[in-house]
Amino acid sequence: MDRRESLRTLLIGGAGTSLLLSCRLDEDTDVSKLTDIKEREFDYGRTPAEEARDEALLEQDFYTDEEMKTIIVLSDIIMPGDGSKPASEAGVPEFIEFITKDIPSHQTPMRGGLRWLKNESYKRYEKDFVDLSKEQQIAIIEDIAYPEDVKPEFTQGAQFFSRMRNLVTTGYFTSKEGVEYLGYMGNKPNVWDGVPADVLQKHGMKYDEKILSRSIKPEERNDIEDWEGYEI
Numbered sequence: 761m762d763r764r765e766s767l768r769t770l771l772i773g774g775a776g777t778s779l780l781l782s783c784r785l786d787e788d789t790d791v792s793k794l795t796d797i798k799e800r801e802f803d804y805g806r807t808p809a810e811e812a813r814d815e816a817l818l819e820q821d822f823y824t825d826e827e828m829k830t831i832i833v834l835s836d837i838i839m840p841g842d843g844s845k846p847a848s849e850a851g852v853p854e855f856i857e858f859i860t861k862d863i864p865s866h867q868t869p870m871r872g873g874l875r876w877l878k879n880e881s882y883k884r885y886e887k888d889f890v891d892l893s894k895e896q897q898i899a900i901i902e903d904i905a906y907p908e909d910v911k912p913e914f915t916q917g918a919q920f921f922s923r924m925r926n927l928v929t930t931g932y933f934t935s936k937e938g939v940e941y942l943g944y945m946g947n948k949p950n951v952w953d954g955v956p957a958d959v960l961q962k963h964g965m966k967y968d969e970k971i972l973s974r975s976i977k978p979e980e981r982n983d984i985e986d987w988e989g990y991e992i
Contacts, residue, residue, distance in 0.1 A: 817861045827874050829890045831856055831924075837901060838928040844941045847932050855931035866923070873920025880917060 806814070823831065835847035835856070847853070860866045877900070881889040885896055892900075904910060904917035905925075932938040939946075960966050970990075 817858060820861055821857070822861050822867065823857055823871075826888075826890075827871070828853060828857070830874055830877065830888075833890050833897065834921075834924055835928050835931075837897065838925050839932045841937075845937045847928055850932055850935040850937040852928055852931040852935065855935070856927045859927060859931075866927075869920060869923055873916070873923065876916050876920060 831853045832848045835852045839847035839850075839852065841847065841849070860870055877889050880900055881887060881892060881896075884900065885892055887896075889897060889900070900917075901921065903914050904921045907918050907922055910918040933942065954967060954972075
């Protein structure tokens with residue numbers, strides 16, 4: 761899968777996620793249909809003009825292949841995926857490329873930061889960052905990863921790494937893998953069977969049997985109650 765196709769898949773996945781958060785899903789809902797951007801079977805919140813803009817951005821490449829390789833390495837250093845997939849396998853580099861095109865204010869700082877990192881790598885080790893050993897890469901990152909302790913000569917690098925870290929964590933924790941890592945359940949249908957009996961008993965209260973028989977039925981949780989003619 762090439763970079764443009766990866767971005768397209770990532771964007772479509774985002775559309776499906778927004779639907780999952782905004783729609784009521786019954787147990788027999790076919791979730792696979794929610795991600796078909798071409799069929800437009802579901803409205804996922806973008807206007808035709810926004811769709812056209814997204815498609816235009818997806819057809820462009822901002823970063824060079826060399827820059828993308830560096831972004832991939834940095835992404836996995838920031839989010840190695842301990843116990844889950846690393847950032848590079850969760851679509852984070854593609855996310856960063858899309859966001860850089862979508863929000864042009866990222867472009868100069870990101871490209872300048874990548875150039876700084878390349879120059880620093882050659883200055884120290886006479887190699888590009890992606891060709892360094894893991895220990896050498898971390899040695900550079902240690903000098904720019906903590907803004908409050910950074911030396912003056914590493915200010916630009918620290919600013920770049922802070923931006924990169926923000927983009928990586930945003931991309932990762934809005935991905936399928938990141939959401940699963942957090943254990944976030946989101947807005948999902950569930951069953952509320954009323955106030956627990958021990959709490960009601962503590963306050964000397966109990967449910968009206970008519971309410972119990974008519975209103976608290978898990979199998980009817982998606983129905984709208986008709987209270988016409990109801991008397992307590």
